[in-house]
Amino acid sequence: MASNSPRRPRPSAPKSARGPVARAALTVLKIGIGVGLLMTLLLAVAVAISMASLPGYRELMRSPNGQMVQVRSADGAVLVSVGPSYGEWLAYDEIPQVMVDAMIAVEDRRFYHHPGVDPIGTARALVVNIQRGGSAQGGSTITQQLARNIFLTAAQNYTRKIREAILALALEQRFTKREILELYLNRVYFGGGAYGIDAAARKFYGHGANQLSLEEAAVIAGLVKAPSRYAPSSDPEKAKGRAKIVIAVMADAGRITRSEAAAADIDALRFAPQPKQNNVRYFTDWVLSELESLTDETIEPLVVTTTLMSGMQQAADRGIVAHTPAGAQGALVAMSTDGAVRAMVGGKDYVSSIYNRATSSRRPGGSAFKLFVYLAALEDGVEPDDVMIDEPVSFGNWSPRNNDRTYRGEMTVRQAFASSVNTIAVQLAQRVGYDTVADMARRFGITTKIDRQPAMALGTSDVNLLEMTSAYASVARGGVEARPYAITKVTTSRGRTLYTHEAEEPRMLVAPWVAAKMTDLLKAVVDSGTGRRAAIGREVAGKTGTTSSNRDGWFLGFTGDIAAGVWMGRDDNKVVGGLAGGRAPTAAWADFMRVATKGMPSQALQTDVELPEDGFGEPDAEVYGIYPPGSEPPVDENGVPIGDPSVVTDADTPNLGPSQPRPQGQPPAQPRLDGDFLDQILAEPQPKGSGGGSPPSDPM
Known part of the structure; x- marks a missing residue:
C-alpha cells in the first residue's frame, strides 16, 4: 500500500568551504613560504661559504686600508702625496668606554641586538628616505x-649591498661583538688621512685615543658620516657642530646622562695645529675630485700626472699674495690655449681657508663680462672702427652711467671697449638682443645663471674664474673651444696605465674673423685703455672688470701662449677700498705673466683674418654649413644653393633681392652667425635664465 507521507528531499552535496579567491590566496601563500624557505636556505649557504673564506682575526688586523695617491706636476715635481696614516692598535679593553658609547649611539644604536643586519633600522631608513625623496639616512x-x-668598495648598487649584508652576517657568526667593535674602531676612516681612532686622536688632538674625553670622542664619532666634510683639519667649526649633535644623540640613547650632556663643552675644545700646506693644494684638491671620474681603482697606489708647471704655480702664488688687498682674497687660473691648466691659486692661504675661489666661487663679472657683448656684436656685423655715441640712454626706468659720470660723444667701438664705456656696451647688447649675449656666454662655457635684463651688459651675472679664463683662452685660440683639463695620465705605482688624456675634437665657437676682431679690441685695452698695467713687453690682450662699490676686481687676458685670469674681493662681499680691475688684479696678472712667458718666443696676436676670395676655406666647411663637392646642398625658395658666396643674401644691401647675383667687384657678405645658427650646428641646448640686478659701474 502506497504511503501518502511526503518524501524527504535528498540532501545536496556539501559545497566547497573555499571559494576561488581563497584557493588562490592559499596557493600564493604556499609559494611565498616555499620561496622564503628557499631564499633562507640560499642565504644560509652564502653565509656559511663567506664564513669559511673569512681571514683570521690577526690577518684582519694586519691587512692594509686606504689608497696612496701621488700627484705630480708636468715637470715631474711631487705636488702632494695623499694616503692613509695609522696609529697604535688598541685592544678593546684599551678603548675608552666613552668612545664605544659614542660610536654605538650615533652609528648603530641596536648593535648588541641584531645579527649583523638590522631589519628595523633598515626599514626605518627606507621610510625616511622615501619621505625625504633621497638618501637622507643610511641603514x-x-x-x-x-x-x-675591509672587503668591498663604496659603489652604490644592490649587488654591493647584498654582498655587504652576507659578509656582515658571516662576521657576526665568526667573531664576537667586542672583536667586531675593536676591528671597526681601529680600521674606520676618520678624515685627514687618519684610519682608526688612535690615528685620528693623534692627528686632531696630539695624543693617543686611550686619553679621549667625552667631547673629543664625540668629534671623532661624528666624522664617520662624512670624513672630508667634518674633519677638524678641513673645517673645525663644522666638526664641533657635528659633535654637539653626537652628544645629544648619546643622551637620547641613554649612553650618557642629561647632566653629562649639558656639562659637555664642545666650544672649548682645541685642536692640534695642522702642518703648513702649500697653496698648490687648491689645485691638487681639484685634481683629486676629478680623479674619481677617471678610474675606479681603489686599492693600488696611484700616480697622477698633471698639466701644472711648478715655476708658473710659484709665480701665481707670489702674485696673489703680493697684490691682494688686506682683508680680501685673491684667485688666479692660468692655462695654455688648448685648456691645459698651468697654475691655480684659490686663495691667499690654504691653511686658513681651503675654499677654492678659482673653481667654486661665483661672483659678478663686471666689465670682464663685456667680452660676450662685443663677441655677439662683432658676429652681428659691428666693426671695431664703427662709430657710436657715448650719451645718456635709458632702458625703461634704468639709465646706465659711466664711472666718471661724463659722456664723450662720438667714439669708435674699439675706443669704447678699451675705455670700458658702459653706455655703448648696453646699446650693443640691446642691438643684438640680451638673449643673444647670454647665448654667447653659454657657447663659451659659462654655466652659471645669466641675467637677461639690460644691466647684464655691465656684468651683473655671477661667473666663475675658471670658466671665464677658459672663455678668454678660446678667443686666444682663434674662436676654438679651450676646455680646461688638469690630468694627463693616471698610472698605478707599478706602471700600469689607467687613463691617458686625449684631446677632444675641437669645437669652433665663433668664426676666426670674429675672434681676431675681438682680439683687436682686447689688445686696445692694454695698449691704450684700462688695462695698461698689463703691459709686459710683448703683445697682450685682456679686459678689466670692477663691480659696484669696488666689491670685485677682475683681469683676464692672454698672450700668444698663455691665458690667465685674476679675481680679487672679500668672501663676505663687502667693499674693498681702492679695488679696481685695472689696479691690483692687473698688477698680479702682469707679475705672473712675466715669469710664465719667460723664455717663450714672443708671438704676434692675430687681429686681422681676411676671408678667402671664394668664401670660406675648406677646413671650416663643416662648421659654417658649406657642403663638400659631390653632396647636395639645400636650396632656398628660388632654387639657389644656400651658402653660395656668389649670391648676396644681406638684407642691408640696397636694391638687391635675396637671390640676385653679386655685382662685379663687391666682396662677399660676411656671415651672420647668430646664436640659433651655431647652437643648431653644435647641437648643444642653450639653457635659459632670467633675473635682474643693479648695474655695476665699471670703467676698469
Whole structure:
C-alpha cells in the first residue's frame, strides 16, 4: 500500500568551504613560504661559504686600508702625496668606554641586538628616505660598515649591498661583538688621512685615543658620516657642530646622562695645529675630485700626472699674495690655449681657508663680462672702427652711467671697449638682443645663471674664474673651444696605465674673423685703455672688470701662449677700498705673466683674418654649413644653393633681392652667425635664465 507521507528531499552535496579567491590566496601563500624557505636556505649557504673564506682575526688586523695617491706636476715635481696614516692598535679593553658609547649611539644604536643586519633600522631608513625623496639616512650597521671597509668598495648598487649584508652576517657568526667593535674602531676612516681612532686622536688632538674625553670622542664619532666634510683639519667649526649633535644623540640613547650632556663643552675644545700646506693644494684638491671620474681603482697606489708647471704655480702664488688687498682674497687660473691648466691659486692661504675661489666661487663679472657683448656684436656685423655715441640712454626706468659720470660723444667701438664705456656696451647688447649675449656666454662655457635684463651688459651675472679664463683662452685660440683639463695620465705605482688624456675634437665657437676682431679690441685695452698695467713687453690682450662699490676686481687676458685670469674681493662681499680691475688684479696678472712667458718666443696676436676670395676655406666647411663637392646642398625658395658666396643674401644691401647675383667687384657678405645658427650646428641646448640686478659701474 502506497504511503501518502511526503518524501524527504535528498540532501545536496556539501559545497566547497573555499571559494576561488581563497584557493588562490592559499596557493600564493604556499609559494611565498616555499620561496622564503628557499631564499633562507640560499642565504644560509652564502653565509656559511663567506664564513669559511673569512681571514683570521690577526690577518684582519694586519691587512692594509686606504689608497696612496701621488700627484705630480708636468715637470715631474711631487705636488702632494695623499694616503692613509695609522696609529697604535688598541685592544678593546684599551678603548675608552666613552668612545664605544659614542660610536654605538650615533652609528648603530641596536648593535648588541641584531645579527649583523638590522631589519628595523633598515626599514626605518627606507621610510625616511622615501619621505625625504633621497638618501637622507643610511641603514648600514657597524658590522656592515666594517665589511664594506675591509672587503668591498663604496659603489652604490644592490649587488654591493647584498654582498655587504652576507659578509656582515658571516662576521657576526665568526667573531664576537667586542672583536667586531675593536676591528671597526681601529680600521674606520676618520678624515685627514687618519684610519682608526688612535690615528685620528693623534692627528686632531696630539695624543693617543686611550686619553679621549667625552667631547673629543664625540668629534671623532661624528666624522664617520662624512670624513672630508667634518674633519677638524678641513673645517673645525663644522666638526664641533657635528659633535654637539653626537652628544645629544648619546643622551637620547641613554649612553650618557642629561647632566653629562649639558656639562659637555664642545666650544672649548682645541685642536692640534695642522702642518703648513702649500697653496698648490687648491689645485691638487681639484685634481683629486676629478680623479674619481677617471678610474675606479681603489686599492693600488696611484700616480697622477698633471698639466701644472711648478715655476708658473710659484709665480701665481707670489702674485696673489703680493697684490691682494688686506682683508680680501685673491684667485688666479692660468692655462695654455688648448685648456691645459698651468697654475691655480684659490686663495691667499690654504691653511686658513681651503675654499677654492678659482673653481667654486661665483661672483659678478663686471666689465670682464663685456667680452660676450662685443663677441655677439662683432658676429652681428659691428666693426671695431664703427662709430657710436657715448650719451645718456635709458632702458625703461634704468639709465646706465659711466664711472666718471661724463659722456664723450662720438667714439669708435674699439675706443669704447678699451675705455670700458658702459653706455655703448648696453646699446650693443640691446642691438643684438640680451638673449643673444647670454647665448654667447653659454657657447663659451659659462654655466652659471645669466641675467637677461639690460644691466647684464655691465656684468651683473655671477661667473666663475675658471670658466671665464677658459672663455678668454678660446678667443686666444682663434674662436676654438679651450676646455680646461688638469690630468694627463693616471698610472698605478707599478706602471700600469689607467687613463691617458686625449684631446677632444675641437669645437669652433665663433668664426676666426670674429675672434681676431675681438682680439683687436682686447689688445686696445692694454695698449691704450684700462688695462695698461698689463703691459709686459710683448703683445697682450685682456679686459678689466670692477663691480659696484669696488666689491670685485677682475683681469683676464692672454698672450700668444698663455691665458690667465685674476679675481680679487672679500668672501663676505663687502667693499674693498681702492679695488679696481685695472689696479691690483692687473698688477698680479702682469707679475705672473712675466715669469710664465719667460723664455717663450714672443708671438704676434692675430687681429686681422681676411676671408678667402671664394668664401670660406675648406677646413671650416663643416662648421659654417658649406657642403663638400659631390653632396647636395639645400636650396632656398628660388632654387639657389644656400651658402653660395656668389649670391648676396644681406638684407642691408640696397636694391638687391635675396637671390640676385653679386655685382662685379663687391666682396662677399660676411656671415651672420647668430646664436640659433651655431647652437643648431653644435647641437648643444642653450639653457635659459632670467633675473635682474643693479648695474655695476665699471670703467676698469
